[in-house]
Amino acid sequence: MRRTAGLDMRFFQSFRLDAANHSLWRGSERVQITPKAFDVLRYMVERAGNLVTQDELLAAIWPETYVNPEVLRKYILEIRKVLGDRLDRPIFIETVTKRGYRFVASVTEEQAYASETLPTPPVTEPADSDVVASKQKVSSKWTLLQRFLIPAALLILAAVAITGFVWRARNRNNALQSSNTSIAVLPFADMSPGKDQEYFSDGLTEELINNLSRVPGLKVVARSSAFQFKGKNEDPRTVGQKLGVANILEGSVRKEGNRVRIIAELTKTGDGFQVWSETYDREVTHIFAAQDEIAHAVTDALQLKLLNSNASVTSKGSRTSNSDAYQAYLQGEYFIARGQDKDDLDKALSYADQATKLDPDFAPAWAQRAQVLQTLASVALIENDDGFRRAREGAEKAIAFDPNLATGYMALGLVQINHDWDWQGATDSLKKAGTLEPGSAAVLGDRAYLARNLGRIDDAVAFYKQAIALDPLRANFHLALGYVLFLQGRYDEAHAALQRAQELNPQLSSLHLTRGKVLFSEGHPQEALVEMEKETGDWEKLSGESLAYYAVGRRADSEAALQKLIATHQYDCAYQIAEVYAFRGETDKAFEWLDRAYRQRDPGTPEFRSNPLMNRIHNDPRSAELLKKLHLPT
Numbered sequence: 001m002r003r004t005a006g007l008d009m010r011f012f013q014s015f016r017l018d019a020a021n022h023s024l025w026r027g028s029e030r031v032q033i034t035p036k037a038f039d040v041l042r043y044m045v046e047r048a049g050n051l052v053t054q055d056e057l058l059a060a061i062w063p064e065t066y067v068n069p070e071v072l073r074k075y076i077l078e079i080r081k082v083l084g085d086r087l088d089r090p091i092f093i094e095t096v097t098k099r100g101y102r103f104v105a106s107v108t109e110e111q112a113y114a115s116e117t118l119p120t121p122p123v124t125e126p127a128d129s130d131v132v133a134s135k136q137k138v139s140s141k142w143t144l145l146q147r148f149l150i151p152a153a154l155l156i157l158a159a160v161a162i163t164g165f166v167w168r169a170r171n172r173n174n175a176l177q178s179s180n181t182s183i184a185v186l187p188f189a190d191m192s193p194g195k196d197q198e199y200f201s202d203g204l205t206e207e208l209i210n211n212l213s214r215v216p217g218l219k220v221v222a223r224s225s226a227f228q229f230k231g232k233n234e235d236p237r238t239v240g241q242k243l244g245v246a247n248i249l250e251g252s253v254r255k256e257g258n259r260v261r262i263i264a265e266l267t268k269t270g271d272g273f274q275v276w277s278e279t280y281d282r283e284v285t286h287i288f289a290a291q292d293e294i295a296h297a298v299t300d301a302l303q304l305k306l307l308n309s310n311a312s313v314t315s316k317g318s319r320t321s322n323s324d325a326y327q328a329y330l331q332g333e334y335f336i337a338r339g340q341d342k343d344d345l346d347k348a349l350s351y352a353d354q355a356t357k358l359d360p361d362f363a364p365a366w367a368q369r370a371q372v373l374q375t376l377a378s379v380a381l382i383e384n385d386d387g388f389r390r391a392r393e394g395a396e397k398a399i400a401f402d403p404n405l406a407t408g409y410m411a412l413g414l415v416q417i418n419h420d421w422d423w424q425g426a427t428d429s430l431k432k433a434g435t436l437e438p439g440s441a442a443v444l445g446d447r448a449y450l451a452r453n454l455g456r457i458d459d460a461v462a463f464y465k466q467a468i469a470l471d472p473l474r475a476n477f478h479l480a481l482g483y484v485l486f487l488q489g490r491y492d493e494a495h496a497a498l499q500r501a502q503e504l505n506p507q508l509s510s511l512h513l514t515r516g517k518v519l520f521s522e523g524h525p526q527e528a529l530v531e532m533e534k535e536t537g538d539w540e541k542l543s544g545e546s547l548a549y550y551a552v553g554r555r556a557d558s559e560a561a562l563q564k565l566i567a568t569h570q571y572d573c574a575y576q577i578a579e580v581y582a583f584r585g586e587t588d589k590a591f592e593w594l595d596r597a598y599r600q601r602d603p604g605t606p607e608f609r610s611n612p613l614m615n616r617i618h619n620d621p622r623s624a625e626l627l628k629k630l631h632l633p634t
Contacts, residue, residue, distance in 0.1 A: 076093065513541070513543065
């Protein structure tokens, strides 16, 4: 039987455009093309040889939405790239200056055939009497089928059809409902002439994420997951599946001097339909107004209420009229996002200092400065007490200049957790941050960290799961979830979380250390040792080997690893050193190092109570004394 193409199939050169299945093929290979670019291509192919004006295309593809013509040119460019076409010598799409486009390749169609007649096999005729009897039996059976079975079959088919209709309608309604509740803001592309404004385009993206996180009922994917798609030009449907969102906001930034042009586009991930698009030409000093307009346009398109719809998204205290201060702040954010390398943190602090000097009332810059200082102090890159003192001052200034800035309360909350051990203060700070940015994965992660320190492991698990829903591709959240599940003894779930963390980042420090702790808690010390030896972090590997070697009976190797840990990390790992001594049953040395961890304000110290590796010393009277000093219940 020969199968041919239908009326929805069109051929041009080596390509086959299948309109019915919304797909483009080159020979037997399917070609990757975004849904909206496909729609533009299909419209032109169906009118091959005819001039299609820009206005005609815009009206046909976006019938109920205003779309900037710049967006159409972007899709034409994508189509040319997919087809391998050239603007100067077009094979497929010819640009007619100031008028529109023409599809110039020859297009053919073929009529479909449902099937071809097959040869009929020969039939041996029976005797005449047998023929009559046989025909009577067949006639009788057919009458029975008509009378009873066919009506029953029709009822079944009707029931299936109704059920299918109800199922599709219900799921269509669910899809329509969910389309207004989730969004990812993908990194805006830097289209500046020198391609040197990446910090600015990244900063704009992050500000939009923060602004939209203030919208009640809107799920906004966090920065670390959204930025996984930077520069990848992925199909919206793929992005939607990976991030679990129904909409994406993307665009570009072109900055020259003090002028900036922003193109923003809102697209549904289910079908690639572009909901809204706009271009903004502003001076840098007016960038906040553009951010507000974009956020308002997005929430209007999704039919959500943006807090007070008549108000600005960004509060006045979070703005600056000094464009140099704002750009220094964005530079600082750029280096913070690169990680916890000392050089990057030093650069971030330098830019934060510059921003606060240029505009002493600029609240986000003070919050940024506090964030960097508390990070430097937490990992012992600067003196502990002085670093946290300056971090606290920065956070308090940020809150004073803008009481509605969530990052100010977050920075203060981390100082209260990691240095002050002011648990009620930290609870109040992070609760306030959560009220201001209900959709912030970072706030949820900090609240999980606080709950973990307080021994409220159930709450920590719940908060980490909520954070992962908003930041699904952030490996650190999966690692943290695996660790708190380990603290609860939920080992199978811990392994699953750690496996996901490894899939996202195989080089993640503390990954193998945590899995090793799970394994020897399950009674698999040899497997635990194998994991510890794979660990990528320096102190993490030494700590893990000290524990694992002891668990397999290699006491000398355990002691050697521990002494190396003490020699290289006594100022930032006092708690981990105490953990090894406690696990080995050396109680006096464990408390000696716990006391040192308390004096050094080691961030791990409050976890003493919930850590199962400390079980051997929990009943010692000194445990209650330590908990009292930590302001924790005994």
